[in-house]
Amino acid sequence: MSRTRRSSFPAARRGVPSPGLARAAGGTARAVTRTLSDDPLGGTVRRTVLPSGLRVLTEAIPAMRSVSFGIWVAVGSRDETGPQAGAAHFLEHLLFKGTNKRSALEISSEIEAVGGETNAFTTKEYTCYYARVLDEDLPLAIDVMCDLVADSVLAAADVETERGVILEEIAMHDDEPGDEVHDLFARAVYGDHPLGRLISGTEETVTPMTRRQIQSFYRRRYTAPQIVIAAAGNLDHAAVVKLVRQALRGTPLDTDAAAPAAHRPATPAVRTKPAATLVEPKETEQAHVILGCPGIDRTDERRFALGVLNNVLGGGMSSRLFQEIREQRGLAYSVYSYASQYADSGLFAVYAGCAPGKVDEVLDLTRAELQRVAATGITEAELARGKGMSKGSFVLGLEDTGSRMSRLAKGELLYGNLMPVDELLARVDAVTLDDVNGLAADLLARPMSLAVVGPFDESAFAAR
Missing domain, CATH: 3.30.830.10 (Metalloenzyme, LuxS/M16 peptidase-like)
Incomplete structure (x- = not known):
C-alpha cells in the first residue's frame, strides 16, 4: 500500500466537543x-x-x-x-x-x-x-x-x-x-x-x-x-x-460517559494479500468477473480525484470501459468500475458480466485500458466530464430526507465532521489533471487480483 495523505480537520471545525463533554457544577455531564x-x-x-x-x-x-x-x-x-x-x-x-x-x-x-x-x-x-x-x-x-x-x-x-x-x-x-x-x-x-x-x-x-x-x-x-x-x-x-x-431513559444506553467517541476506529488493522486469482466454478449462462486492486482509505485526500478517475474509467455510459467493451464491441451488457473505501483501506475494481467465451477478450481489453490510463492519464475533456458527474450525482442524491439523514450520520460516524455541500463541491472543482493522472499512475499500476464466477475451474486462469 502506498502512503496516503489524511485529512486533519480541527476539533472545532468538526463540531467535536473538546476536550470532552461540558460539565455542570459538581462535575455532572x-x-x-x-x-x-x-x-x-x-x-x-x-x-x-x-x-x-x-x-x-x-x-x-x-x-x-x-x-x-x-x-x-x-x-x-x-x-x-x-x-x-x-x-x-x-x-x-x-x-x-x-x-x-x-x-x-x-x-x-x-x-x-x-x-x-x-x-x-x-x-x-x-x-x-x-x-x-x-x-x-x-x-x-x-x-x-x-x-x-x-x-x-x-x-x-x-x-x-x-x-x-x-x-x-x-x-x-x-x-x-x-x-x-x-x-x-x-x-x-x-x-x-x-x-x-x-x-x-x-x-x-x-x-x-x-x-x-x-x-x-x-x-x-x-x-x-x-x-x-x-x-x-x-x-x-x-x-x-x-x-x-x-x-x-432507563435502558442500557442511558449512561453517563466520560467523553464522546471519536470517529470509527480501524479494528482490526487491515491486511491485504498479494495479488490473487479466485474462481468459483458455477454452471451459469453468464460469467461474472472482477479485476482490481487495493485502493485508498476514505480519509485520503485523493478521494476526490478517485471519484473523477472512476467516472472516466467506468462510471457511466460515456466512460472508457463502457464505450470500448459494450458500445463498440458488444462484449458485455454490464460493465463498470467502482471504488469502496474503509477506515484504513479500500478497493478499486472493474466488473463485467459476459458470455463465458468472451471472458478472455473482456479481461484483455480491461487490462489494456487500465494500463493506458496509468501510463498516459486522462484528457482535459474527460476531467471536466468526470468532475461534472461527481458534483451532479452528489447534489441529485440529496433530493430526499433519507439521503440527507444518511449524510449526517456517515459524516459524524465515519469522518468526525460534516463537510458542507458547497465545500465538497469546491473540493471536486479543485481536482486537477495532475491529481487524477498521478493517482492513476499509482493506483492502476498496482498488482491486480481477479475474481471469477462461472463455468470454469481455476486452471483456466492459472496463467492470468
Whole structure:
C-alpha cells in the first residue's frame, strides 16, 4: 500500500466537543449542542452530544412533510472474530423481534399503521436502523426505533427462527453470481481479514452461534459513544433530542460517559494479500468477473480525484470501459468500475458480466485500458466530464430526507465532521489533471487480483 495523505480537520471545525463533554457544577455531564451549518441547499444542521456520549444530529427542512430517522452503530462485520462471523448481521435481524415493551408484530404494525416504513442494514463497518414517517409521526418513530435498538430481549425462540431466515438468505446469495463475485473479490484482496469475509457470515459460523454469544456481542458493542442518531426533514432539533432522551431513559444506553467517541476506529488493522486469482466454478449462462486492486482509505485526500478517475474509467455510459467493451464491441451488457473505501483501506475494481467465451477478450481489453490510463492519464475533456458527474450525482442524491439523514450520520460516524455541500463541491472543482493522472499512475499500476464466477475451474486462469 502506498502512503496516503489524511485529512486533519480541527476539533472545532468538526463540531467535536473538546476536550470532552461540558460539565455542570459538581462535575455532572450535560448535553452540548452546536449548530454545524445553515446550508443554502438544505436546512439548519445541529448536533447534540448527550451525557452518555451518544450523538444526535438533525437537519431541519421545513418544506418537507416527512422525516427520516436513523440509528447508526459503529459496528460491522469487520469487528467480529472468525467464530463470530455474521454476528452483527444476525443481531440486526433479532432487534426487530421484540423488546420488553413491544412484540415483533407491534414494532412493525405501529409504524405501518401511520404509513411509515422501517428497515435496517449491516455493512463491514457499521449497522443502520431507520424509519421514514410523516413529520407528525416522528415521536412514534423515535420511540419505536430507540426501543428496539436499546432494549431488545433476544428471545431464544427468536434466535432459532432468525437463524433459519439467515441461512436462507445466505443460500439465496449463493444463487446470485453477480453478487457473489464481489464477495469473492474482497476475499482475493483481503484473505482471512474480516474485510474479506461475508457480512452475513457462512452456514458454518451462523449454525452454531448461540444466543449467549449474540447477547454478549450486543451489550459489548452497542454502547452509547458508538451510536449516532440522525434525522432529516420537517423537525425541531430540541424536540428530537428531548424525545430521544425520553425513549432511552432507563435502558442500557442511558449512561453517563466520560467523553464522546471519536470517529470509527480501524479494528482490526487491515491486511491485504498479494495479488490473487479466485474462481468459483458455477454452471451459469453468464460469467461474472472482477479485476482490481487495493485502493485508498476514505480519509485520503485523493478521494476526490478517485471519484473523477472512476467516472472516466467506468462510471457511466460515456466512460472508457463502457464505450470500448459494450458500445463498440458488444462484449458485455454490464460493465463498470467502482471504488469502496474503509477506515484504513479500500478497493478499486472493474466488473463485467459476459458470455463465458468472451471472458478472455473482456479481461484483455480491461487490462489494456487500465494500463493506458496509468501510463498516459486522462484528457482535459474527460476531467471536466468526470468532475461534472461527481458534483451532479452528489447534489441529485440529496433530493430526499433519507439521503440527507444518511449524510449526517456517515459524516459524524465515519469522518468526525460534516463537510458542507458547497465545500465538497469546491473540493471536486479543485481536482486537477495532475491529481487524477498521478493517482492513476499509482493506483492502476498496482498488482491486480481477479475474481471469477462461472463455468470454469481455476486452471483456466492459472496463467492470468
